[in-house]
Amino acid sequence: MDRFAIVLAAGKGTRMKSVREDVSKVSFPILGRAMVEWVLESLKALNLNQIVTVVGFGGKTSEALAKPYGEVVWQEEQKGTGHAVMMAAPLLENKEGVTLICCGDTPLLTSKTLEALLSSHELHGNALTLLTANVDDPRGYGRVIKKNGRVIRIVEQKDCTPDIDAIHEINAGVYAFDNRELFRYLKRITPNNAAGEYYLTDIIGMFVEDGLKVSSFSIADVAETMGVNDRYQLSVATKCMRERINKRWMIHGVTFEDPDTAYIGPEVKLSRDTVIRPNVHVLGKSFIGHENVIGPDTYLENVRVGERNTIICSHLVDTVIDDDTHLGPYLRTRGGAHIHNGATIGNFNELKNTDFGEGSHCLHLSYLGDTSVGKDVNIGCGTITANFDGETKHPSEIHDGAFVGCGSVLVSPVKIEERAFVGAGSVITDDVPSDALAIARSRQENKPGRSPKAKKD
Ligand code: UD1
Ligand code: CA
Numbered sequence: 001m002d003r004f005a006i007v008l009a010a011g012k013g014t015r016m017k018s019v020r021e022d023v024s025k026v027s028f029p030i031l032g033r034a035m036v037e038w039v040l041e042s043l044k045a046l047n048l049n050q051i052v053t054v055v056g057f058g059g060k061t062s063e064a065l066a067k068p069y070g071e072v073v074w075q076e077e078q079k080g081t082g083h084a085v086m087m088a089a090p091l092l093e094n095k096e097g098v099t100l101i102c103c104g105d106t107p108l109l110t111s112k113t114l115e116a117l118l119s120s121h122e123l124h125g126n127a128l129t130l131l132t133a134n135v136d137d138p139r140g141y142g143r144v145i146k147k148n149g150r151v152i153r154i155v156e157q158k159d160c161t162p163d164i165d166a167i168h169e170i171n172a173g174v175y176a177f178d179n180r181e182l183f184r185y186l187k188r189i190t191p192n193n194a195a196g197e198y199y200l201t202d203i204i205g206m207f208v209e210d211g212l213k214v215s216s217f218s219i220a221d222v223a224e225t226m227g228v229n230d231r232y233q234l235s236v237a238t239k240c241m242r243e244r245i246n247k248r249w250m251i252h253g254v255t256f257e258d259p260d261t262a263y264i265g266p267e268v269k270l271s272r273d274t275v276i277r278p279n280v281h282v283l284g285k286s287f288i289g290h291e292n293v294i295g296p297d298t299y300l301e302n303v304r305v306g307e308r309n310t311i312i313c314s315h316l317v318d319t320v321i322d323d324d325t326h327l328g329p330y331l332r333t334r335g336g337a338h339i340h341n342g343a344t345i346g347n348f349n350e351l352k353n354t355d356f357g358e359g360s361h362c363l364h365l366s367y368l369g370d371t372s373v374g375k376d377v378n379i380g381c382g383t384i385t386a387n388f389d390g391e392t393k394h395p396s397e398i399h400d401g402a403f404v405g406c407g408s409v410l411v412s413p414v415k416i417e418e419r420a421f422v423g424a425g426s427v428i429t430d431d432v433p434s435d436a437l438a439i440a441r442s443r444q445e446n447k448p449g450r451s452p453k454a455k456k457d
Contacts, residue, residue: 001122002097003048004179008084009036009066009104010056010075015230024058026104027065028228030238031245032265032283035228036062038107038241040069041266045111046118049097052088053104062104080197081173082189085182093183098122101182101200103173108224108240114174117217121176127212128181128204130154131174133222140229141170142201144216151216153205158194169218171201172225181212241266249276257295289323298328306341319351322358340375357400369393370412374400380408380424387412399434 013025026036033041036053043051051070055062056078063072073087085101092099098121100114113131121129130151132144142154143164154171155164182203189202207214219225228234245266246259253272256262262276265283270276274288277295282288284302292305297313305311305321312328319337321327326344335353339345343356346363354371362368362379369387372395373379383404385396394412398404402416405424416422420432423439432438 002095003046003100003118004050004092004095004097005043005046005048005052005070005100005102006085006088006092007036007039007043007051007053007066007102007104008081009062010054010059010078010084010087011105012057012078013105013229016234017231020058022058022061024055024062025228027058027061028234030107030234030241031263033267034065035107035237036104037065038266039102039104039109040066042109042111042114043100043102044069046100046115048100050092052091054084054087056084080191080195081200082186082198082202085200086186086198089183089186092179095179097179099177099179099182101175101177103227105228106173106225107228107237108226109172109174110224113219113221113224117174117176120215120217124215125213126176126215127178128207128214129176129217130204130214131172131219131225132169132216133172133219133225134168135170135222135225136168138168138170141227142173143167144169144171146216150208151204151214152208154199154201156193156195156199156201169216170225172219173227174225175200178212181207368396371396371398373398374402374418376401378403380404380406382407383410384408385410385412402432 009026011025016025027034030038053066053072054075055072056075059074066072071091075084075087098118100118117129117131140157142156143160144151145153145155185203185206188206189198191198193199204214223240226237228237242263245264246256246262249270250256254270255275258278261279263281268282268286270288271290273290274292279297280295281299286300286303288305289307291308293310298311299315301317303316303319306323308323309321309325314328314331316333318335319333321339322341324342325339330348331345333351337351337354339356340358342359344361348365349362350367352369354368356373357375357377359375360373360377364381366379366383367385369385370393371385377398386409387393396410396412397415399416399418401419404422407425408422409427411429414428415431417432417434419435421437422428422432426438426440428438428440
């Protein structure tokens with residue numbers, strides 16, 4: 001049977017209370033991935049025939065997020081979930097098959113659950129199967145009304161009477177529909193309810209009245225059904241997602257000293273015997289090899305880390321680190337830095353677009369930008385590459401075995417060649433040849449007795 005999906009992502013997300021007009025609720029990120037992308041990733045794994053995302057409020061952002069997964073249709077005015085599904089009619093209406101409808105604000109749903117829902121739907125030959133859950137706190141959700149164990153309709157929170165309000169079985173907002181029946185009945189729903197919206201959930205009662213087969217599919221892990229409507233729920237969903245991800249890596253052989261303060265993104269890969277210490281973020285497309293110690297207090301984004309490195313209290317973005325390095329505390333790297341085997345880069349240093357060679361050292365308070373540093377180089381405390389002349393950036397080269405004395409400024413473009421030695425406090429404007437000693441500072445003059453503190457007797 002052909003399988004389609006519609007993702008509802010047009011809503012304003014009023015309860016997020018954002019002041020921005022260009023950001024939809026479904027584009028709020030969880031561990032660096034937008035909520036709607038989490039949903040679309042789960043759908044992608046099901047190999048469906050077609051995925052249609054409905055965007056509207058802040059739709060340009062949502063459209064860009066959803067495009068890679070399938071088609072996008074616009075709901076210019078948000079008149080409710082039923083109205084949103086109607087927007088997909090031109091693409092799907094006449095097709096034979098089953099249509100999965102998900103909300104873009106339920107990021108915790110797994111493909112396993114969605115597959116189970118579809119299979120149950122197809123197995124029982126239903127016209128509609130809806131995902132439900134028994135939750136402790138059902139407030140805000142549509143309640144499932146049953147008669148003799150069968151679903152007869154859904155009542156939205158705003159339309160609840162006190163007895164319905166007490167029902168704990170909720171509509172998760174995920175449905176498997178017979179596609180043709182879905183679009184046939186959508187034409188009949190009206191906005192006669194407390195919110196004045198076209199509720200998709202009204203179709204359920206209509207199906208039941210007309211004798212179409214409706215079943216509920218109850219999910220054991222209720223956390224999966226969580227809808228994110230406000231920023232508190234966003235934080236709860238983020239916590240759930242973190243727990244899932246961290247648990248998976250722990251089972252895989254990664255140590256987390258404090259999983260409650262570890263934020264590992266969905267596209268990150270960790271390897272065995274690596275230790276994640278407290279307060280660590282690893283985000284983006286990062287790869288961390290074996291036996292590294294990361295943290296505490298470290299942020300890594302789009303980094304590739306080899307093996308046996310220690311990275312303490314540092315902020316590394318778009319960086320490659322080979323093996324056996326010691327980095328931090330307080331190192332910042334960005335813009336395509338590459339740190340080779342056995343390097344040590346310690347306290348309060350910044351590397352931008354810099355290649356830092358094997359076994360080289362840079363232990364304190366330096367800035368290296370657009371620089372290539374060879375092997376076994378020593379960069380003294382407080383070395384600065386002056387790589388920007390106000391208009392353009394220029395490169396610096398520091399070759400194998402060179403030594404740059406403390407407090408030097410290398411005015412780029414400039415080369416310090418093999419084994420050259422730069423005296424402390426130099427301002428280097430010209431290349432230094434191999435094996436040369438360069439001193440570029442004015443000579444010291446001592447004036448006897450002229451100290452203001454000198455003894456006056
Ligand atoms: C909806 C369900 C409710 C269910 C809950 C599960 C309806 C009427 N209610 O309520 O039964 O328990 O989800 O989380 O369906 N959207 C649009 N266009 C619109 C309105 C909404 O695309 O005009 C999208 C939103 O972006 C969101 C989704 O539909 O992703 C759900 O909308 P929301 O307003 O959050 O519905 P709930 O009140 O949570
Ligand atoms: Ca919702």
